[in-house]
Amino acid sequence: MYIIPFMTFLFITDELVLVSSETPVYNAKLPSRITALSGSCVQIPCTFEAPENELKNATSIFGFWMKNYPYPEPWALVVFNGSTNISKGFSHIEITGNLSQRECTTVFYDVMNNHSDSYYFRVEIKPHWKYSYLNPINISVSDSPQPLIFKPTDLKAVMEETTVSLSCSAEAPCPKQPPTISWSNIPESAHITTQLQEKPNKTQSVFSHMTFKASYMDHRKNISCTATYPRKTSKDSTVETTVMLQVLFPPKETRIKIDPSASVSVGTNVTLTCKSKANPSNNMIFYWHKRGQDNQLDLGEQLTFTVNRSSGGWYFCIAKNEHGIQMSEEIQLIVPELSVRLITGCVGGILALLLFLLATLLKRAQTARASSESIVRETDQDREQIDCIYVNDFIKRVK
The missing domain is CATH 2.60.40.10 (Immunoglobulins)
Incomplete structure (x- = not known):
C-alpha cells in the first residue's frame, strides 16, 4: 500500500467517488501472466491489500473478477460475481482463498481458447468499502501443454x-x-x-x-x-x-572370436578378433598373448596367422583404454593332425585284426569240412565190406 501524493481528483467506478490527494492505493499480488490448457482448469494464486479496520468491521466480503477492464458493468464483463456466486462465460469459477485473510486465490474451470484475456480482481467489503485492483493477470489458453x-x-x-x-x-x-x-x-x-x-x-x-x-x-x-x-x-x-x-567406462565383456573355427588343420589361415565394450572406444589398444610364452604376440584388434603344428594352444587378449584394462578368457586353438594319424593307425590295426580273425575262422571251417568228408568215406567203405560178406554167405547157402 502506498499514498498518491497528487491533488484531489474524481475516481470513476460503478459510482462516483470523491478522492483526496491522500487516498491510499492498494495492490493485488498475482502473476502477471499464466498459461492454461484448454479443456482443463486454471488456478490463479492471489492475495490483496485492504484497510485493516474495514476487514475488522466487515459484515461480509465478496470477490469479483472482471474481463478486460478493472471496473464492473457497463464498462467490463463481470465473469464472476461473489455476492450472487454467478459465473458468466465460464462453466464455473470458484474463489478458494479466505477473503477475510486477504486471500483471493481463484480457480477458473473448463477454460477454452476464447477465454484468453486480461482479468482484474475486485473486492467489496460491506458495509461500504469497494476496490478494483489495477494490476491484471493475463490468461493465455493453449491446446498444447507447456514444454517440460x-x-x-x-x-x-x-x-x-x-x-x-x-x-x-x-x-x-x-x-x-x-x-x-x-x-x-x-x-x-x-x-x-x-x-x-x-x-x-x-x-x-x-x-x-x-x-x-x-x-x-x-x-x-x-x-x-x-x-x-x-x-x-x-x-x-x-x-x-x-x-x-553418456557413460565413461573401462573395457567390459572382453572376449575372443575365432574364424573359421577353434579346430583347424595345418596350413589354414586363422583370424582371432578381440571384442570389447568401452567408452571411449576410438583409442583402445589390444594386446595378444599365448599361454606359456612370455613375449607378446602382436598389437591390434585382430591376430591373423597360418596354422602350423606348434600353433595349437591357449590364446588371450587384453583390451585397454584411458580408464582401465581387461583380459579376456583364454580360448583354445586345436590343431588335430597328430590325433588324426593316431586314430587312423588304430582303425588300421583293428581292421587287420578283424581280417586275421576272419581268415582263421575260414581255415578252421575248411579243416572241419575235410575231416567230416573223410569220416563219411570211411563209413561207406565199411558198409561195402559188410554187404559183400552177406552176399557171399547167401550164395554159399544156396549152393
Missing part, C-alpha cells in the same frame, strides 16, 4: 559408478487436476520422487527427481520424461523430453 523443464539442460558424460541426478518439472496450471510424470528406460538403481511444488510466483508445477549410479549398461540409453495432462477432451495431452546418457 529438464535439468541438467546440458547432460555431459559421466564416469561409471558416479551418482547422476536428473529432474523433470511440468507446469500445473490446474493443481486440482495436476499432470502425472513418468520416466522410461529407467536404470536399475534409480530412485524417483515426485511432488507438487509451489514456484516463487505462487503458481505450481509437478517436480520429479531421479538419482542413480551410472553403469556401463546405461551408456547411450535414451531416458525420457513424459507428463500427461487430464482434460475434458477425447484424449489426454502429453509432452515429453528425452536425453541420451
Whole structure:
C-alpha cells in the first residue's frame, strides 16, 4: 500500500467517488501472466491489500473478477460475481482463498481458447468499502501443454559408478487436476520422487527427481520424461523430453572370436578378433598373448596367422583404454593332425585284426569240412565190406 501524493481528483467506478490527494492505493499480488490448457482448469494464486479496520468491521466480503477492464458493468464483463456466486462465460469459477485473510486465490474451470484475456480482481467489503485492483493477470489458453523443464539442460558424460541426478518439472496450471510424470528406460538403481511444488510466483508445477549410479549398461540409453495432462477432451495431452546418457567406462565383456573355427588343420589361415565394450572406444589398444610364452604376440584388434603344428594352444587378449584394462578368457586353438594319424593307425590295426580273425575262422571251417568228408568215406567203405560178406554167405547157402 502506498499514498498518491497528487491533488484531489474524481475516481470513476460503478459510482462516483470523491478522492483526496491522500487516498491510499492498494495492490493485488498475482502473476502477471499464466498459461492454461484448454479443456482443463486454471488456478490463479492471489492475495490483496485492504484497510485493516474495514476487514475488522466487515459484515461480509465478496470477490469479483472482471474481463478486460478493472471496473464492473457497463464498462467490463463481470465473469464472476461473489455476492450472487454467478459465473458468466465460464462453466464455473470458484474463489478458494479466505477473503477475510486477504486471500483471493481463484480457480477458473473448463477454460477454452476464447477465454484468453486480461482479468482484474475486485473486492467489496460491506458495509461500504469497494476496490478494483489495477494490476491484471493475463490468461493465455493453449491446446498444447507447456514444454517440460529438464535439468541438467546440458547432460555431459559421466564416469561409471558416479551418482547422476536428473529432474523433470511440468507446469500445473490446474493443481486440482495436476499432470502425472513418468520416466522410461529407467536404470536399475534409480530412485524417483515426485511432488507438487509451489514456484516463487505462487503458481505450481509437478517436480520429479531421479538419482542413480551410472553403469556401463546405461551408456547411450535414451531416458525420457513424459507428463500427461487430464482434460475434458477425447484424449489426454502429453509432452515429453528425452536425453541420451553418456557413460565413461573401462573395457567390459572382453572376449575372443575365432574364424573359421577353434579346430583347424595345418596350413589354414586363422583370424582371432578381440571384442570389447568401452567408452571411449576410438583409442583402445589390444594386446595378444599365448599361454606359456612370455613375449607378446602382436598389437591390434585382430591376430591373423597360418596354422602350423606348434600353433595349437591357449590364446588371450587384453583390451585397454584411458580408464582401465581387461583380459579376456583364454580360448583354445586345436590343431588335430597328430590325433588324426593316431586314430587312423588304430582303425588300421583293428581292421587287420578283424581280417586275421576272419581268415582263421575260414581255415578252421575248411579243416572241419575235410575231416567230416573223410569220416563219411570211411563209413561207406565199411558198409561195402559188410554187404559183400552177406552176399557171399547167401550164395554159399544156396549152393
